[in-house]
Amino acid sequence: xxxxxxxxxxxxxxxxxxxxxxxxxxxxxxxxxxxxxxxxxxxxxxxxxxxxxxxxxxxxxxxxxxxxxxxxxxxxxxxxxxxxxxxxxxxxxxxxxxxxxxxxxxxxxxxxxxxxxxxxxxxxxxxxxxxxxxxxxxxxxxxxxxxxxxxxxxxxxxxxxxxxxxxxxxxxxxxxxxxxxxxxxxxxxxxxxxxxxxxxxxxxxxxxxxxxxxxxxxxxxxxxxxxxxxxxxxxxxxxxxxxxxxxxxxxxxxxxxxxxxxxxxxxxxxxxxxxxxxxxxxxxxxxxxxxxxxxxxx
Amino acid sequence: xxxxxxxxxxxxxxxxxxxxxxxxxxxxxxxxxxxxxxxxxxxxxxxxxxxxxxxxxxxxxxxxxxxxxxxxxxxxxxxxxxxxxxxxxxxxxxxxxxxxxxxxxxxxxxxxxxxxxxxxxxxxxxxxxxxxxxxxxxxxxxxxxxxxxxxxxxxxxxxxxxxxxxxxxxxxxxxxxxxxxxxxxxxxxxxxxxxxxxxxxxxxxxxxxxxxxxxxxxxxxxxxxxxxxxxxxxxxxxxxxxxxxxxxxxxxxxxxxxxxxxxxxxxxxxxxxxxxxxxxxxxxxxxxxxxxxxxxxxxxxxxxxxxxxxxxxxxxxxxxxxxxxxxxxx
Numbered sequence: 001x002x003x004x005x006x007x008x009x010x011x012x013x014x015x016x017x018x019x020x021x022x023x024x025x026x027x028x029x030x031x032x033x034x035x036x037x038x039x040x041x042x043x044x045x046x047x048x049x050x051x052x053x054x055x056x057x058x059x060x061x062x063x064x065x066x067x068x069x070x071x072x073x074x075x076x077x078x079x080x081x082x083x084x085x086x087x088x089x090x091x092x093x094x095x096x097x098x099x100x101x102x103x104x105x106x107x108x109x110x111x112x113x114x115x116x117x118x119x120x121x122x123x124x125x126x127x128x129x130x131x132x133x134x135x136x137x138x139x140x141x142x143x144x145x146x147x148x149x150x151x152x153x154x155x156x157x158x159x160x161x162x163x164x165x166x167x168x169x170x171x172x173x174x175x176x177x178x179x180x181x182x183x184x185x186x187x188x189x190x191x192x193x194x195x196x197x198x199x200x201x202x203x204x205x206x207x208x209x210x211x212x213x214x215x216x217x218x219x220x221x222x223x224x225x226x227x228x229x230x231x232x233x234x235x236x237x238x239x240x241x242x243x244x245x246x247x248x249x250x251x252x253x254x255x256x257x258x259x260x261x262x263x264x265x266x267x268x269x270x271x272x273x274x275x276x277x278x279x280x281x282x283x284x285x286x287x288x289x290x291x292x293x294x295x296x297x298x
Numbered sequence: 299x300x301x302x303x304x305x306x307x308x309x310x311x312x313x314x315x316x317x318x319x320x321x322x323x324x325x326x327x328x329x330x331x332x333x334x335x336x337x338x339x340x341x342x343x344x345x346x347x348x349x350x351x352x353x354x355x356x357x358x359x360x361x362x363x364x365x366x367x368x369x370x371x372x373x374x375x376x377x378x379x380x381x382x383x384x385x386x387x388x389x390x391x392x393x394x395x396x397x398x399x400x401x402x403x404x405x406x407x408x409x410x411x412x413x414x415x416x417x418x419x420x421x422x423x424x425x426x427x428x429x430x431x432x433x434x435x436x437x438x439x440x441x442x443x444x445x446x447x448x449x450x451x452x453x454x455x456x457x458x459x460x461x462x463x464x465x466x467x468x469x470x471x472x473x474x475x476x477x478x479x480x481x482x483x484x485x486x487x488x489x490x491x492x493x494x495x496x497x498x499x500x501x502x503x504x505x506x507x508x509x510x511x512x513x514x515x516x517x518x519x520x521x522x523x524x525x526x527x528x529x530x531x532x533x534x535x536x537x538x539x540x541x542x543x544x545x546x547x548x549x550x551x552x553x554x555x556x557x558x559x560x561x562x563x564x565x566x567x568x569x570x571x572x573x574x575x576x577x578x579x580x581x582x583x584x585x586x587x588x589x590x591x592x593x594x595x596x597x598x599x600x601x602x603x604x605x606x607x608x609x610x611x612x613x614x615x616x617x618x619x620x621x622x623x624x625x626x627x628x
Contacts, residue, residue, distance in 0.1 A: 067380075110409050117380065119408050125373040125401055132377020132385075135362060139338070139383070161401070164370035171365075 003228075004051065004221050010288075012220050015085065016046040017287045020249045022081035022094055024282050027263035030098040033106070036246035036259040037075035037153065040184045043218050044242060045082040048149065052227055057087035060114040066146060067117050067133050071126020072153035072182070073107040074261075080104050080113075088115035124159025126150050127179060131169050134177040134237075147231060150179045155187030158196045163208070169237040170209030177237040178230045179210075182217065184246040186257035201241060210239045217242030250284040252276050299529040300500040304488035309481070309522060316479040319516060320418050322454030323475055324349025326461025327386055331357045334465050340375055340387045342368045347477075348388035348418045372398040375413040376405035384412055384465055391417025391433035391474055399439055406470050407445045413471075414464045415440075420474040421515070421566030422594065422611060423604035432599035433474075437514075438571025440472040441544040448544040449473040450515035450573070451490075453483045456541055459490035467492070476566070478604050480516040483539075495547040499525045501534030501558070508534030509622045510558040514543055514573045517564045517613065524618035533626060534558075543573050548580055555587040562590045562622055564613060569593030590621050 004012070019042045027033045048068060049055070055065045070079050077097060084091045089103070096102035103113040107121030118129050130150035137144045156162065169177055183201070185192050192198055202212045211233045213226045223242060230238035246260070247253025252272065253264070262272075264281035276284065282292050301309070308314045330337045331353050338360045339353045345363065354361040364371040368389050375385035387394060395402045395415055406413045420433045441448045449464070449471060451457040457475060464471040483498070499522060501508045509528065513521040518539040528535035538554060540547065555561060561581065563574035574591030581587050594611050608614040612621070 118376070119404055122400055122404050125369075125376075125405050128370045128373030128401075129377035129380070129405055131370075132374035132379075133381050134377075135374070136338075136378045136381030136383050139359065140381075161367075161369045161373070164365075164367035165374070167367070168362075168364055168370060168374065172362075 004224050008051070009220050012046050012050055013043070014288055015050050016042045017289070019046055019078065019081045019085055020285055021282065021292060022085070022091070023077045024264050024285060026077050026081065026094050026097045028278055028281065029095045031263060032098060033077060033263045034074045034261050035253055035264055036186060036257070037072065037182065037184065038078035039250070039253060040217070040244040040246045040248045041075060041078050041151070041182050042249065043220055044180065044223060045078050047220050047223055049082045049086045051224065053149070057115065060088060064146065066149065067130070068149045068151065069117050069126045069130050069133070070108060070120055070151050072123060072151070072156050073120030075153070076108045079108065083115040089113065123153070123156035124161040126152055127162050127165035127169070130177055130179070131165050131174060134169070134174040135172060137176055138174070144176055146176060148177050150177070152179060152181050154181055154183045154185065154192055154198055154201070155195070157181070157198055157201070166205065166208040166210065173235055174237045175234045178227065179237070179239040181239060181241045182244055183241050184244045186246045186260055188260045190257050205239045209236060211236045212239050212241065214241045214243065217244035218248060249286055250281065252281065252284050299502050299525070299535070302496060302498045304484055304496065305498055306482055306485055309483065310526065315482045317454045317482055318476060318479050319451050319454050319457040320349045320475045320477070322451065322457030323416060323461050323473070324352040326458035328352040328356050329458070330462055330465035331360065333462070334384060336382060337384045337386065337465055338362065338378055340364055340371050340385055342366055342371045342389045342393065344389050344418070348416060350388050368394040369398040369401045372401040372413070372415070373405045376409055376411045379411040379413050380409070384414070386414045386416060388416035388418060390431060391420040391436040392431055395436060395440055395472060396433055403443055407443045410445050410469060412468050415470070415472045416475060417472065418475045419477040421476055422599040422607045423516070423566060424477045425604045425607065426601050428601040429598040434567050434594050434599060435571065436474055437543055437565070437567050437573060438575070441576060445470055446544065447471045447542070449541060450543055451475070451541050452516060452518045452539050453480065455482065455484045455486055455488060456490050460541065463490060463492055474515060476516050481519045483518050490541060493542045493545050493547060495538050495540045495550040497536060497538050498522060499535070499537035501536040502529045503534070505532055505534035507626050508536070508558045509560040509562055509626060510536045510538060510554040511618060511622070512538050512540060512554070512561060512563045512577060514540045514565050517566060520608070520613065520615040520618060521564055523615035524622070527615065527619050528622060533622065535622070540573065543576060546576050546580060551577060551580055552585065555581050555585045560588050560590065560622065560625055562592065562618065564592040564618055566613060567593050569595055588625065590625055592618065592621060
């Protein structure tokens with residue numbers, strides 16, 4: 001288990017801050033896209049790519065790498081930003097998000113960009129693909145320590161395919177599969193508890209023969225410890241339900257489901273004041289290193 | 299008329315051997331398993347009827363039983379392929395690619411994953427099970443998918459060769475198979491060439507009018523019977539089998555459209571969107587030709603014997619002869 005020191009935690013938190021700043025810049029430039037999910041998962045992405053994963057940004061096809069699949073493709077701004085900060089491609093390219101000819105498609109396309117393990121967008125198919133990868137890794141080596149991480153949203157658990165995949169993972173006791181659920185409680189049309197309640201979620205996965213842990217998704221030491229424990233489970237697949245704050249990092253974004261699918265530059269007038277749009281949104285971001293100096297463009 | 303040397307010499311005998319082309323898939327898959335260690339097979343609770351059992355018994359460690367969950371099976375195969383495996387997923391065409399079309403599109407075709415999708419029990423000749431189990435839309439929904447190839451072998455020999463081909467060729471492949479025993483049209487050593495149609499019967503040259511009957515899958519038998527009858531009754535008829543529906547053998551279409559007065563396509567599929575539509579899409583641009591497309595006319599199938607159903611929906615040799623005569627006489 002990789003126990004994080006105080007200075008390591010602080011370093012990762014700074015990294016998450018940088019990623020959040022990139023996310024907002026990308027979304028403002030793109031003029032469309034999702035805000036809440038990417039901001040809420042920035043801490044976990046920083047932890048995974050800068051502490052947990054066996055990977056090599058200079059050799060993205062390295063055979064022995066761990067695999068990280070993003071199942072809820074719509075939060076790709078956090079994946080793209082993290083990959084760029086990790087060195088998979090130039091950070092300047094982040095501002096091409098969603099533009100014509102860009103490698104940063106509105107939803108991720110594996111063939112387009114180094115570091116992507118799959119194509120996603122339509123919800124509910126990531127866990128199945130992760131199951132396939134975990135089976136393949138185990139066929140090649142029954143004692144493999146190549147881990148397959150599948151990042152999912154809570155809303156997408158409403159897709160039946162997720163549970164088909166969970167059944168197979170449980171049946172095959174895929175010890176090398178670690179699913180991480182972004183339990184932020186929102187989806188595009190509202191709060192998950194209103195749209196389609198998911199609780200008791202931990203019990204559901206336990207009933208599908210998963211090892212289940214629940215963590216505060218912004219407490220990096222807690223998430224890191226949970227991943228370490230999940231790696232040590234050898235007779236079951238694991239799921240970590242990470243409770244996160246949607247839109248984490250800026251007061252105006254947090255806990256409001258309307259930020260699920262709107263970018264900071266263009267919040268509908270009825271819920272975002274003009275004074276909080278565009279670069280103003282960037283200045284609202286909480287950081288560990290002082291205020292962000294973001295001049296208005298016009 | 300001249301017959302291809304690759305045809306079963308007993309093609310017009312009443313005691314011609316009959317066997318379902320899915321049997322060829324089963325044998326081909328097992329052979330592919332022996333030749334290529336990366337080949338793996340998946341089933342959604344249809345291991346016997348898709349003939350995946352031959353592989354599963356030979357290579358239990360490379361066989362994955364997914365249970366009745368075709369959407370999961372498609373995406374699991376995508377994941378296996380991402381790790382270098384060559385997965386074959388087999389179910390009834392109604393469920394795969396019927397039910398799991400979006401998973402096939404996003405996680406297999408768009409990823410250009412090396413997954414082979416086997417749709418067994420396609421067409422109305424599924425018979426007594428009825429319309430819920432008769433996939434007659436599968437070629438339409440698969441041929442419009444980028445990166446996807448569509449194969450429809452004529453018999454067990456061709457299915458076996460097509461399966462081996464699919465294992466060797468990188469990229470997604472869809473192969474549709476049939477349930478019931480059909481005449482074995484070709485020989486064990488007849489060639490299968492991806493993307494190439496084969497002329498099974500060449501028309502009599504001394505006729506004034508002629509038709510090219512283009513078939514796919516197991517319909518070649520009815521096409522051959524019809525071709526024989528037409529040639530013997532003064533209408534020149536060529537019979538050409540398209541084992542590959544996508545990519546379409548357009549060179550063959552160029553030639554056939556020039557040498558015949560009428561193109562008649564026949565398939566166990568909706569007349570809209572399938573093989574005949576693909577032929578019409580191509581020829582309408584390069585060499586507009588009169589084309590009759592025989593297929594199911596925008597309706598669902600029903601229970602019955604394969605023979606009853608083929609006759610009812612106008613897909614047997616009688617229907618082919620009748621259509622050709624009517625159009626050429628008009």
